[in-house]
Amino acid sequence: MDSEHFPLQGKCHCGNLKLIFNSTKTPDELAVRTCACSFCRKHGIRSTSDPNGNLQIQIMNSQQVIHYRFGMHTADFLICGCCGVYVAAIMHHETQQSFATINVNVLDCAHLVSQNSVTVDYDGETVQSRRERRLRAWTPVTSIEEQNFQP
Numbered sequence: 039m040d041s042e043h044f045p046l047q048g049k050c051h052c053g054n055l056k057l058i059f060n061s062t063k064t065p066d067e068l069a070v071r072t073c074a075c076s077f078c079r080k081h082g083i084r085s086t087s088d089p090n091g092n093l094q095i096q097i098m099n100s101q102q103v104i105h106y107r108f109g110m111h112t113a114d115f116l117i118c119g120c121c122g123v124y125v126a127a128i129m130h131h132e133t134q135q136s137f138a139t140i141n142v143n144v145l146d147c148a149h150l151v152s153q154n155s156v157t158v159d160y161d162g163e164t165v166q167s168r169r170e171r172r173l174r175a176w177t178p179v180t181s182i183e184e185q186n187f188q189p
């Protein structure tokens with residue numbers, strides 16, 4: 039890992055889904071987005087991503103994960119099947135590289151992240167423009183570790 043990265047940890051409420059977000063920004067430097075889509079509004083999600091950082095995802099019990107898709111079905115919204123918390127959305131790309139946007143609220147440092155956010159509305163996007171935006175803006179996923187630990 040690059041020494042310029044800040045490892046920001048996060049998890050769902052029960053700890054089944056864990057994130058290690060290696061960001062090039064400190065928590066207070068993260069750009070926060072509030073998305074206007076109905077999923078994000080219903081959850082009160084604040085999102086962030088870092089195209090120069092990377093994300094590791096650890097799933098303790100892969101039987102207890104919901105991969106929720108809606109709208110254009112271009113991303114998997116990872117929701118814990120035990121506690122119901124949404125942690126990140128992942129877009130799988132043709133290059134085998136995946137990209138993610140992260141729910142700021144699940145980060146341990148969430149209280150240090152700015153309360154100011156930019157409201158974004160992606161309603162007018164096509165499938166292609168949506169993919170292109172995510173390739174530019176989302177965080178490369180370096181690993182998804184899935185275990186079958188039954189608590």
Ligand SMILES: [Zn+2]
Nearest residue numbers: 050052118121
């Ligand atoms: Zn959970």
